[in-house]
Amino acid sequence: MYYNKNLVQNIYNWYSRVQNSTIDNFQFDLKFLLKNIENNATIQGVILEAVKKYFLDEKELKTLDEDLQIDFYEIETDSLEHRAAICYQLTKFMANEYNYKLNTLTHFNFGNYHQTQDRICSDLILPFIQFIADSLENSNSIVYLLEKYKKRTEWFTSERLLNQYTIQTKNYEDSLEEDLRLFLFDQGIDYPFSTPKSKSGRADIVGNIDTSDPLIVEIKIFDREKKYGKNRIVEGFTQIRQYTENYNKTQGFLVVFNFDKAQINFELNDEQTFYPPLLTINNKNYYFVVVDVAGRKAASKIGKSDLITITKEDLIK
Secondary structure, eight states: OBHHHHHHHHHHHHHHHHHTOOTTTHHHHHHHHHHHHHHOHHHHHHHHHHHHHTOOOHHHHHHHHHTHHHHHHHOOOSSHHHHHHHHHHHHHHHHHHTTTOGGGSGGGOSSSHHHHHHHIIIIIIHHHHHHHHHHHHHHHHHHHHHHHHHHHIIIIIHHHHHHHHHHOOSOHHHHHHHHHHHHHHHTTOSSOSSSOEETTEEOOHHHHOOSSSOOOEEEEEEBGGGTBSHHHHHHHHHHHHHHHHHTTOSEEEEEEEEOSSSEEEEEOSSOTTSBSOEEEETTEEEEEEEEEOSOOOOGGGOOGGGEEEEEHHHHHO
16 A cells, blocks of 8 residues: 555544534644644655745734734635645644634634634645645655556566666666656656756756656666665665755655666665655655566565665665
8 A cells, every 4th residue: 555645544534533523622633633744754744845935934923813814814825835834834823822722712703613613624724634635645646657667667578678778888777767758758747857858968957847846756776786786776865865955846756677686675664564665854755666677586585685675774874
């Protein structure tokens, strides 16, 4: 099961608790929602990146709080991300100011408790819940495509890629990049890489990717015979981190083409039952997809010498 799909289900469940809470439990269910967002690095990373772009200081939040019925509904936002950032910051501010008892405030006194509850949920909470969920679903879509490519390669095209790789003497990753690029383009993603090619060579991400939210993918080869070991994967991860930092993106994907006889195992967090391996650093999410191109032993016959484990410490040392 995809990790992000599970998170989307969770966040809507947390929201549902607030939406259906009794008057006595409202404050506890709101606290439960906000604390769960804070305690999950993946979810928190999504909303905090939005907050960084649209930060409100304490004075601005107090102004909104003091005249919420007027100022809040007159705020002009230029995107769903902008609205989500404002709503999240204001919800947290008011929750701290009023001990999570937002339902008792005159700000939201639109009738009985259930009318007030509905207004708080729909106007203040739902915008950031939907933004987080949409962001996670977008990641799921990319993960799905990369997994589909992984299966396509391993089941049908690995021999062709292996033969092509074998006869190359340099620039080994170029043909693999072209293969993955063509697949993603056929799946409806235009200009899918952080440094897409043009007729004039490597193009800049800002000037040549025709989207406000480019997909950041880096590919690396693992093949110890060619001296492409763990260091190559670490190098790719470093590049992905640099791209996401430079262009203020919340996620990046590292695709590793494994031409080695060994199996690559990422041990990055406690969520080992979810796919793909995920590492969250500085509120940004990084996904790792291994495409096994070379033939190898059955899983039951893999010994310690045939298993390469990569940890968080390996990647960020």
